[in-house]
Amino acid sequence: GLGEKEGKGWKRFQSYKGEGALPKEAETLRIFVDRKAQTIILPMHGFAVPFHINTIKNASKNDEGDYTYLRINFQTPGQLAGKKDETPFEDPDATFVRSVTYRSLDGHRFDQISKQITDLKKEVNKREQQKKEMAD
Amino acid sequence: MAASQFDRIYHGLSTEVGKLRLAGSGMAWKGEENEGVSAIPADEIKWAQWFRAARNFQLRVGLKDRRRETFDGFVREDHDKLAALLKQHFGVTLELKDVTFKGWNWGVTDIQGHDLAFLVSNKTTFELPLKQVANSNIAGRTEVSLEFVPSSSAGKKASKNAPDEMVEIRFYVPGTHTKLRGSEA
Numbered sequence: 001g002l003g004e005k006e007g008k009g010w011k012r013f014q015s016y017k018g019e020g021a022l023p024k025e026a027e028t029l030r031i032f033v034d035r036k037a038q039t040i041i042l043p044m045h046g047f048a049v050p051f052h053i054n055t056i057k058n059a060s061k062n063d064e065g066d067y068t069y070l071r072i073n074f075q076t077p078g079q080l081a082g083k084k085d086e087t088p089f090e091d092p093d094a095t096f097v098r099s100v101t102y103r104s105l106d107g108h109r110f111d112q113i114s115k116q117i118t119d120l121k122k123e124v125n126k127r128e129q130q131k132k133e134m135a136d
Numbered sequence: 137m138a139a140s141q142f143d144r145i146y147h148g149l150s151t152e153v154g155k156l157r158l159a160g161s162g163m164a165w166k167g168e169e170n171e172g173v174s175a176i177p178a179d180e181i182k183w184a185q186w187f188r189a190a191r192n193f194q195l196r197v198g199l200k201d202r203r204r205e206t207f208d209g210f211v212r213e214d215h216d217k218l219a220a221l222l223k224q225h226f227g228v229t230l231e232l233k234d235v236t237f238k239g240w241n242w243g244v245t246d247i248q249g250h251d252l253a254f255l256v257s258n259k260t261t262f263e264l265p266l267k268q269v270a271n272s273n274i275a276g277r278t279e280v281s282l283e284f285v286p287s288s289s290a291g292k293k294a295s296k297n298a299p300d301e302m303v304e305i306r307f308y309v310p311g312t313h314t315k316l317r318g319s320e321a
Contacts, residue, residue, distance in 0.1 A: 015239025019188035022237060027191045029149070029299030039239050044302055046149055046208060047262040048190035052239030069303070074241045076308040078278055094242040096308040097254070098279060102300045103286075 009088035015039040015050040022048055030109075031070070031102060033116040038124060040072065040117060042100060051097075053124050059117040061110055068107035070114060073099045140221055146191055146208040147174055151299065156195075156207055158221045163197070165207065176205060181226045186215060187233035187260070195230075202250070234259045245307065252282075264305070281306045 015037050016022060025032040025041070026048035032041045038053045057073040075087050076096040104110055145156040147165045154167040164175040176197065183198040191208035195218060198204045210218065219230040236259035243256035251263040264282065271283040283304050 013239070016237035019235065019237060022188075029151075029190055031300050037239075042302075043190055043300055044262040045264055045268075046189045046191070046194060046206060047235070048188075048237075049262045050237050050239040051241055055239065055241040070300075076241070078308060078310060089242070090240075091242060093310055095245050095254075095311075097241040098306040098308040099304075100302060100306075101304040103303050104300050105298070 010090045011088075012090075013052050013054050015052045022050075030104075031113050033113060033120060035116070035120060038120065040120075042072070042102075044100075053117075053120050055097075056117065056121060058121065059114045061114045063107060066105055067103045068105075068110045069101055069103050070110045071099055071101040072117070142210065142214060142218070144209050148206055149299070151297075153209065158218075158225055160225050162225075174205070178226050181222075181228055184222050184226075184228050184230045185233050186210075186218070186230050188235050236261055245309075278308055278310055279306055280309055 015034075016039070021037070023032065023034050023037075023041070025034075026043075029043040029046075031043065033039075034041060034050075037050070039050045040053070040056060042049045042051060051072075051074070055074050057075050057079075059070060059072050061068060061070050063069075074097055075089075076098045077089055077092040102110075140158045142156045144153045145165065146153060147156075147167070150167075152167045152169050154165050156163065156165045160178065162175060162177040162181070164173055166173045176199065180200040181197055182200055185194075185196040185198075187194055187196075189208055193208075193210040193212060193214065195207045195210060196204055197206075215230070222228045222230050236256050238256055238261075240256045240261075243254055243261065246253045246255055247266075248263070250266055252266055253263045254261050264284075268285050269282050270285045273281045273283075275281065281304060284302060286301060286303065
């Protein structure tokens with residue numbers, strides 16, 4: 001069945017079941033952190049593209065002139081992370097989105113988004129850790 | 137007249153709303169603020185697509201010279217009326233494009249016409265217009281980056297409420313290195 005095809009240890013997750021579940025904020029064509037769905041929605045040339053927090057590694061921000069740049073890094077195979085690669089992948093041979101960078105004149109907003117992503121990531125990691133401890 | 141008109145429609149990625157009207161002679165969008173009109177004559181309309189975009193549903197129209205125009209802001213209920221009008225006036229079938237919202241960052245890239253499409257479970261998640269790619273790079277054999285031409289060109293300052301501008305995307309493409317690596321591996 002499906003389970004056999006999936007990479008070892010990979011647990012299924014999904015942001016939205018269908019288009020009707022997309023939050024209204026996606027319409028602004030701006031990055032939106034949907035905490036309830038554990039998802040970051042990225043605007044890409046008119047598309048609203050959700051990325052589940054499990055796919056996200058971190059976010060980094062830097063200022064350059066009038067603009068603030070926000071880079072969102074994703075979990076992909078083949079990254080020399082230093083520590084042992086524990087992240088299981090459904091299909092390690094697929095093509096992965098590794099990072100996406102945005103710029104905005106509103107540095108304050110990018111500050112907030114960066115913080116929201118970091119917080120959501122922490123929250124999810126903590127929960128995972130608790131689950132693991134319970135299982136032990 | 138009103139029967140073939142749609143209100144609060146965006147043209148392209150602009151943040152200005154307007155009205156889109158369809159008639160036997162073609163289709164025309166008129167902005168509410170600037171009153172600018174974009175018209176497409178009937179004989180230039182070759183195909184039409186419908187899919188869920190960020191600003192609700194999008195109508196994408198393919199033109200004779202391979203250009204295309206996009207209109208956002210349709211609601212689901214507009215589909216049937218729009219499909220009927222496109223058929224009636226231009227003899228074009230409104231084709232449905234399946235978009236997925238799974239939230240996965242892995243899939244397949246596919247060149248579709250002038251776009252690079254990213255498919256997850258055989259459904260579209262996003263498309264990037266290759267025309268707007270300013271630069272591309274391959275790093276370490278498995279990473280491909282695409283840089284985009286900023287939409288707000290130099291000198292013309294965007295407002296604080298402007299959409300976020302995507303300037304770069306990087307893909308990890310593991311399949312490409314297996315054959316190339318050879319002796320170096």
